[in-house]
Amino acid sequence: MKTFDEAVELLRAFLRIDTTNPPGNEEKAAQFLEDIIKSEGLTAELYTAAPGRANLLSRIKGKQDGKPIILLGHIDVVPAREDEWTVHPFGAEVRDGYLYGRGAVDMKSQVICQLLAFLDLAHRGITPGRDIIFLATCDEEVGGANGVEYMLHKVPDLGDASFVLSEGGCLIEENGLVHAQVSVTEKxxxxxxxxxxxxxxxxxxxxxxxxxxxxxxxxxxxxxxxxxxxxxxxxxxxxxxxxxxxxxxxxxxxxxxxxxxxxxxxxxxxxxxxxxxxxxxxxxxxxxxxxxxxxxxxxxxxxxxxxxxxxxxxxxxxxxxxxxxxxxxxxxxxIGEKISTPGPSRYNTIYFQGIKDCVASLGKDVLVLPFVTTGATDLRYFRDLGIPSYGFFPVTLTKEEHMRMHGKDERISLENIREGLEGCKGIVDFLASDRIP
Ligand SMILES: [Zn+2]
The missing domain is CATH 3.30.70.360 (Alpha-Beta Plaits)
Incomplete structure (x- = not known):
């Protein structure tokens, strides 16, 4: 298992790779993740949808065949105007306990936390009930044609997943009160x-x-x-x-x-x-x-x-x-794509309960509530297929922190990274456990 400092350094290096979409150029970022996975002795495969546009998939084989569980994250980011920021958007500077960079919240931190939890599972020699797939995609910010849409064609069992976890919800601090939003659907x-x-x-x-x-x-x-x-x-x-x-x-x-x-x-x-x-x-x-x-x-x-x-x-x-x-x-x-009916995922599921338990086990006595993401995410592709798909990253953000997401000076606190690493580990352990039917 990587130490906390090593995890932060990995995330900083990942943030320094400029994956502004358009044009994307996510290949370097995908290779970066591939190197980490391979250095831990696992296999990973790159799927290049177009020149410079790559996706990455790694799998821990489960005891049962079929219906894998997917840890999904996108590796592209929205543009950042350097002149509006107080630090370089791709400098990954740490200041006063915060790590700054485009993608710090949306969503390179979650990608790294999910990856390290995934690797940690393998490292401990745990065989999950179902295959657990780590999937990093390109092109989310511009619709996902080269990303999730492409991957669903290339790797058919992705479309038959039993559960997908990605972005869209977190713990929110408002007026001193904290509650957890687990996104089960989106506008x-x-x-x-x-x-x-x-x-x-x-x-x-x-x-x-x-x-x-x-x-x-x-x-x-x-x-x-x-x-x-x-x-x-x-x-x-x-x-x-x-x-x-x-x-x-x-x-x-x-x-x-x-x-x-x-x-x-x-x-x-x-x-x-x-x-x-x-x-x-x-x-x-x-x-x-x-x-x-x-x-x-x-x-x-x-x-x-x-x-x-x-x-x-x-x-x-x-x-x-x-x-x-x-x-x-x-x-x-x-204009734009016309995905028709991404209905809500059910939330009276073992997955929702598991996330609730994970939040509680982090020592947080907070309400865990189903939520509607107002933006669009890659999860709509999976919800469209009827797969329970939740957006949740177990970090506590203030509303202000949240608003920086596509704006200037996007940042994540080191405390949040610590929370994210621990929380993702808990969730991935749950997903690998025999609580999953
Ligand atoms: Zn995002």
Whole structure:
């Protein structure tokens, strides 16, 4: 087993490998992991989907055939603008007890913690009940075509897994209270562009056929739509736990369905960006393009929307509404992939119970609650196949730490790394144990 200091040095070296996606170039990072695995005497295989785009798989053979358990992690990261950071995003500097770097939270730390727990299992000569697969993929941040999607074609038994563990939840510290979010589902990505054409012309002579004005009017209608707040079993269980005992106007938090009928509770949900996002479809205007010169009426204009649907909603219903709102003056183009129905994973499972027990055994007396990730992760591919797939990394993050994830000065505390190593070891030991049927 690696010492804590060795683990931190490994993670630092891993963070220094720039895997910004696009373009990705994850091959070096995959080779880095391959070297570690091989130096421990295990085998690992690289799967190169495109030049420079590699995935890595290593397996500890179990007692039974079939239905492996997968420890999944992506090795690409989102871009970082060096001028916005106070340290170099790929310098892996340690300052005041924090390790800084793009990928520190999303999700190179979890990859290393899962890897070391996996190697430790092999090292102790433990034969798990089922095969345990360590899978590191590329391309997650841009949709996963070269990553998980490619691997599901190349290694058929991945699609027949009994359980997948990856990112999406952790222990969250809010107002001094800690609870664990185990992500069992996620919002559906439903991005689109609206485009308008019009007649060019001189800004001094408006003529009523201005592409920008059409986009502004259509965008305004789309953004004014109040998508209803809806209860799902997962959010009902989650908020029921987090808001237990909370009072408004002397009344305790009722079941979510009831709370949604009460304006004061709705105001609380809408005022909290996480509660709001897990209770309704969201539509965010992220890019506007149109016009270049102040005195010229543009003939083309467009707006990009990042929409995220509740897992229970369909793309078809959603776009029917969007088309209605957008009106006849604009065209709508759906973008991105169209995975249709990643339904929630069940959470009355031995896997959920096992994670609960692991959290408790870390000496943490906290609620462990099912959660909806608001972003999209590679787990949707597995949920789409009906495989119980949870997002959980056993580290305690504050909301602020969490928000740095795709932002500037992403970092993880050394204390968190210690927690992550210990917690992943506990979870992997559980997954190898005879508690798994
Ligand atoms: Zn991620």
């Amino acid at each position: 559906k990505l439903s991005q689109f562009i609206i485009r308008a054409k019009g007649r060019g012309g001189h800004g001094s002579m408006p003529h009523g056929d201005n592409a920008n004005e059409k986009i502004v009017a259509a965008s305004q209608r789309i953004l004014s739509q109040a998508w209803p707040l809806k209860s799902m079993p997962v959010t009902s269980a989650y908020l029921g736990g987090v808001l237990k005992g909370r009072k408004i106007g002397g009344a305790k938090f009722p079941p979510l369905k009831e709370a949604l009928k009460v304006k004061k509770w709705r105001d609380l949900f809408e005022g909290n960006e996480i509660y709001n996002a897990i209770l309704r479809n969201t539509v965010t205007l992220t890019v506007l393009k149109g016009g270049e010169k102040v005195n010229v009426i543009p003939s083309e204009s467009s707006a990009y929307f990042d929409a995220r649907l509740l897992p229970s909603e369909t793309h078809e219903q959603f776009f029917k509404k969007i088309r209605q709102l957008a009106g006849k003056d604009v065209e709508i183009e759906r």
